[in-house]
Amino acid sequence: MGGKKDQTPAERWQETAVREGVLIRQAQEGDQQAFETLLRIHDRHVFTVIGSFVRRKQDVEDLAQDVFLKAYLALRQFRPGAPFAPWLRRITVNTCYDYLRKIRRHAEVTFTDLGESERDVMRSLAEHGYPAIDNQHGDRVAARDLAERILAGLTPKDRLVITLREVHGLEIAEIADALGCTRAAAKVRLWRARRAMQAGLRRLIRQEEETAQREGRNR
Incomplete structure (x- = not known):
């Protein structure tokens, strides 16, 4: 008995923090392998965050590489003892924000640009009095479509904060x-x-009602 299996969550967290601290110090001194180890620890979270904003696999991978490069270049300014995950998440979020602003300037955001996990935003809409989601497949598809349409109409800044809160569940x-x-x-x-x-929801409802009225008159 004994060993790491008997560690408390706090002890495991402390051990991880110490290990990361060593890796960060080594990476700041130019150890490429240490930096790559850091990325392997956190890359899943980076891809998850990016994937909630971008659906196309190639775009996700390109943005992730951009995040990793920015992190590498900024690593010397990282404050020893500070938590690494929030620092890397900040770089990831800023990179996604820059991307959203760029595509908004050059083209309309299409549904394929939206992260698939954004359907979870509908849960928040339901909590605030919006249409609830049924467990039926058709209703889930309709809810996802509605969430995507609303999110696509938001500014990059608004979409960013909504996704962080409602999709990723971050605290204020x-x-x-x-x-x-x-x-x-x-x-x-x-x-x-x-x-x-x-x-945005009110606009969509009005549009649907106007469309239904026009179709009714044309029958």
């Missing part, structure tokens, strides 16, 4: 850290983004 403090702003500012951004979602 974590959102503030990821966006590089105060908690108060993060709360305001989330409030505005939710208002924008409500307005």
Whole structure:
């Protein structure tokens, strides 16, 4: 008996933090293998975050490589003792935000640009009085389509904060850290983004009603 199997969660966390601290110090001194080990520890989370904004596999991989390069170039400025995961998440979020702004300038966002996990946003919509999701496959598809249509109409900044909160379940403090702003500012951004979602839903409802009326008159 004994050994690592008997470690408490706090002890395992401390051991991981110490190990990461050593790897970070080695990477800052130019050890490429140490940096690659750090990436292997955290790359799944990076891909998950990017995948909630971008669906195309090639775009996800390209953005991930961009994140890893930015992290490597900024590593010397990383403060020893600080948690690595939030720092890397901030780089990932900023990279996604830059990407969303870029594609919004050059083309309309299509549904294929949206992360598949964004269907979970509908759970939040239901909590705030929006259409609930049934377990039936058809209703899930309709809910996902509605979520994608609403999210596609948001600004990159609003879509970013909604995805961090409702898709990834980040707390306000974590959102503030990821966006590089105060908690108060993060709360305001989330409030505005939710208002924008409500307005988007109302617009879609009006459009559907107008379409139904036109089709009824044409029969």
